[in-house]
Amino acid sequence: MSGGARNAKRRQQAEREARLAAAGIRVPQSKADKNRVPMIAAGIVIALVVVVAGGWYWFSTRPVTPTFTATASGAVVTAGTGPVVIDVYEDFLCPGCLALEKRDGNKIITALNDGKLTVKYHMLGLLDARTKPAGYSTRAADASLCAAAAGIYGAYHQKLFNVQPAENSAGLTDDQLVSYGTDLGAGADFAACVKGTKNDAAIKKETDAATSAAGLKNQGVFGTPTVAKDGKRIDINASGWLDTVLAGK
Incomplete structure (x- = not known):
């Protein structure tokens, strides 16, 4: 190779190294360094896959706005x-209801938002005895009915499941239930509604009806969550149950 050709090759190599350096990539100088380049590249690819997968998971699980x-x-x-x-x-203390919300909540809200579905949510105090003091299930159901009157039911429903207290705990306080609704835009009368008891009798009546022999109990042991269509229970153990229902099957 002539001296001119060698000089031209060196200039090309120098220019290449300068471009790589500007991009933050160190040019390998030794054989060991050269062997590390594929490993570094593979590490970058893996990191990108993790970031993309993590981003997809976050977007696929973030709550849909009602x-x-x-x-x-x-x-x-x-x-x-x-x-x-x-x-x-459902019952806002019910762990199974929370599991259903986590798995299918976004699908249900999307179908509601798109005008494909109507859901009649029956507010129950089924697990009142599982808090100390007793009664959280009814208080949460009461607050959700107040949220419907305040025009924030969808978001409030999501919130109560997101902050679901453990069974045998004291449950959320009335002040917490009020605060969550206020943060979501409820008006000044929301606090009085939540701290009152005007919905308690209706919740008890609904709970008694659901668990009576004349209710869904006649189709087996009743528990929450239960989903029904035309008075017949739907098997919600199958993850595709909502698609089947929306398809009219």
Whole structure:
């Protein structure tokens, strides 16, 4: 190779090294360094995969913002205006209800937002005895009915499950229940509603009806969560149950 050709090759190499250095990549000078380059590159690729996968998981599990409307009658909140109607019986202390919310909450809210679904949420005090002092289930159900009147039911429903207290604890205080609603935009009368007892009788009546022989109990032992359509229980153990219901099957 002539001296001119060698000089040209050196200039090209120097320019390449300068570009790599500007990009923050150290140019390997030894054989050992050169062998490390593929390992470093592989590490970068793995890190990118982890970041992308983590980002996908975060976006796929972040709560969907409720935009549907909801109204309360007695202890039943009717959410959405879709043609497919289901009944959901739940208790805000119920671990199974929390599991259902985590798995299917976003799907349900999306169907409600899109006008495909109507959900009749039956507010129950089924697990009142499992807090000390007793009664948290009814107080939380009461607060959710107040949230429906305040126009924040969807977001409040999400919040109460996100902060679900443990069984055999004291449960959330009335002040906490008020604070969560206020943070979500409830008006000044929300506090008085939550701290009152005007919904207690309706909640007890709904709980008694759900657990009576004339209610869903006649289809087996009743518990929360229970989902029904046209008075018949839906098997919610299958993760695709909502798609099946929306498809009219």
